[in-house]
Amino acid sequence: MVSRTLLKSTLTLGLGVSALLPVVLLAVWSFAGRWYFPALWPSEWSVRAWQSVFSPTSQVWTALWGSLWVASVTAVLGTAIALPAARALSLGTVRVKGLLSALLLAPLVLPSFASVMGIQVIFIRLGLADTRPGVVLAHLIPVVPYAVVLLGGVFGGYDARLEGAARTLGASRSQVFWRVTLPVILPGVLVSLLFAFLVSWSEYLLTLIVGGGQVLTLPLLLFSAVQGGDYAITGALSLLYIAPTLAVFAVIAPRVQGWRT
Amino acid sequence: MRLLPFLPALVVTALLFGGGLLLGGLQSLGYAPALGQTALKLDAYRDLFADRSFWAALGLTAWVATASTFLAAVFGTAFALLLQRAGAGGRLRFLFGLTLPIPHLVASVLTLLLISQSGLLSRLTLAAGITSGPQDFPALLYDRRGLGILLELVWKETPFIGLNVLAALTRLDPRLNEVARTLGAGRWTRLVRVTLPLIRPALLSSGILVFAFSLSSFEVPALLGATSPTTLPVLAYRAFTDTDLSTRAEALAISMVVAALGGALVWGYVRATGRGGRG
Numbered sequence: 001m002v003s004r005t006l007l008k009s010t011l012t013l014g015l016g017v018s019a020l021l022p023v024v025l026l027a028v029w030s031f032a033g034r035w036y037f038p039a040l041w042p043s044e045w046s047v048r049a050w051q052s053v054f055s056p057t058s059q060v061w062t063a064l065w066g067s068l069w070v071a072s073v074t075a076v077l078g079t080a081i082a083l084p085a086a087r088a089l090s091l092g093t094v095r096v097k098g099l100l101s102a103l104l105l106a107p108l109v110l111p112s113f114a115s116v117m118g119i120q121v122i123f124i125r126l127g128l129a130d131t132r133p134g135v136v137l138a139h140l141i142p143v144v145p146y147a148v149v150l151l152g153g154v155f156g157g158y159d160a161r162l163e164g165a166a167r168t169l170g171a172s173r174s175q176v177f178w179r180v181t182l183p184v185i186l187p188g189v190l191v192s193l194l195f196a197f198l199v200s201w202s203e204y205l206l207t208l209i210v211g212g213g214q215v216l217t218l219p220l221l222l223f224s225a226v227q228g229g230d231y232a233i234t235g236a237l238s239l240l241y242i243a244p245t246l247a248v249f250a251v252i253a254p255r256v257q258g259w260r261t
Numbered sequence: 262m263r264l265l266p267f268l269p270a271l272v273v274t275a276l277l278f279g280g281g282l283l284l285g286g287l288q289s290l291g292y293a294p295a296l297g298q299t300a301l302k303l304d305a306y307r308d309l310f311a312d313r314s315f316w317a318a319l320g321l322t323a324w325v326a327t328a329s330t331f332l333a334a335v336f337g338t339a340f341a342l343l344l345q346r347a348g349a350g351g352r353l354r355f356l357f358g359l360t361l362p363i364p365h366l367v368a369s370v371l372t373l374l375l376i377s378q379s380g381l382l383s384r385l386t387l388a389a390g391i392t393s394g395p396q397d398f399p400a401l402l403y404d405r406r407g408l409g410i411l412l413e414l415v416w417k418e419t420p421f422i423g424l425n426v427l428a429a430l431t432r433l434d435p436r437l438n439e440v441a442r443t444l445g446a447g448r449w450t451r452l453v454r455v456t457l458p459l460i461r462p463a464l465l466s467s468g469i470l471v472f473a474f475s476l477s478s479f480e481v482p483a484l485l486g487a488t489s490p491t492t493l494p495v496l497a498y499r500a501f502t503d504t505d506l507s508t509r510a511e512a513l514a515i516s517m518v519v520a521a522l523g524g525a526l527v528w529g530y531v532r533a534t535g536r537g538g539r540g
């Protein structure tokens with residue numbers, strides 16, 4: 001029993017430190033004025049990076065709004081699109097279930113960038129290239145399969161007879177959805193929304209292909225900051241970028257077992 | 262209509278995604294009506310297969326994806342077993358999973374800040390007297406073997422596989438191990454003959470996802486890898502954004518190779534698991 005307690009505290013300490021280290025490292029860099037090799041600690045501190053990130057003329061505002069816009073719209077659309085499919089897949093008795101699952105989940109294992117590069121000619125013709133709606137459409141490709149999987153788990157323990165009972169009692173179809181179905185599945189729907197938000201928020205290459213640099217999101221800004229070699233700005237932008245993802249994780253981690261972004 | 266609920270999702274995954282792959286395939290064969298080219302030919306693939314940098318990229322991509330999946334599976338399983346022995350509560354699992362929501366772009370930044378030749382580790386080894394300067398610290402970034410890429414992927418994917426395996430471990434009937442013990446099986450035999458076979462499905466399915474992700478990862482090799490050899494997705498993106506429009510077919514041919522690699526893997530997985538049935 002002693003060894004078990006010891007193992008537990010060792011693991012807590014080790015994992016805690018390794019979880020904390022990234023945030024600390026980014027924070028120290030974001031406040032570093034001068035931190036040249038071989039100093040172990042910045043020799044001068046500065047708020048320059050944060051000032052420049054939050055200055056009124058900073059591109060960060062555009063990028064932040066772009067990221068929020070794309071990820072929110074993608075999350076809502078992706079969840080709404082996946083909901084009926086997930087429900088029918090877990091409750092229904094479709095004969096071609098195997099084929100349907102394969103079609104719905106294929107983007108999880110095949111490269112979405114290959115497909116988006118292929119469809120870009122159509123996006124250009126339809127005026128979707130270089131626009132946020134175009135980027136949302138591209139992000140839906142990796143988001144919908146995840147939402148189908150997550151929402152499928154929600155319907156696993158769902159009793160569809162509740163809906164039948166509500167119908168016999170005279171409820172209309174929309175009343176049944178809003179008053180019976182949705183309240184039961186709401187926690188799962190929220191998890192799916194947050195997860196979809198996270199997948200879209202973390203997306204880089206698809207935004208770059210469809211947005212062509214015209215649709216600015218935080219990862220695009222961060223990528224050029226890294227390449228420019230300004231690590232103070234990089235640290236500040238990274239913290240800004242991961243703050244919502246860590247918050248989302250804290251909310252949904254207890255509810256999701258498998259996890260991929 | 263029973264298929265109606267599937268329609269919106271299928272519009273995304275079959276029409277948009279599948280259609281995109283199909284169009285990509287056609288364009289890789291030189292189909293470009295806007296440029297007046299409607300004949301299908303294999304020129305792009307012929308050029309590609311004659312190009313040494315393509316083979317170097319294919320080799321690096323396959324190596325990085327295989328090695329990172331293997332290492333993440335080993336470390337993930339080890340952590341899952343340790344966490345289970347420690348009676349992993351929610352807090353431990355939360356700490357273990359905390360790398361999951363960090364985007365690969367930021368994970369690459371962290372890798373860069375930690376293990377570049379002027380990074381924090383190099384400074385620490387200098388201070389400890391192990392190295393005598395930045396050039397003395399091993400060049401893990403921008404190297405031909407993609408070690409920096411590998412490190413980032415293993416760091417990010419170990420908790421993913423680990424949590425999936427841990428979920429499978431907690432579902433296991435503890436009596437199985439007890440029975441094996443009463444029958445005289447030692448700790449090692451029980452691990453290899455009882456536990457591992459039972460967590461195999463979880464290990465395989467999460468491993469497949471990690472492999473597929475590593476194959477098509479872009480930010481990580483773009484930031485941590487060498488300019489040449491690079492990985493297939495980076496090569497594809499470079500060709501795709503080339504101002505010379507004729508490289509479009511080449512970009513899509515490279516993308517089709519990545520898709521084929523992923524497809525072949527899944528096909529093998531379905532065949533392997535389909536034979537023994539589910540469970």
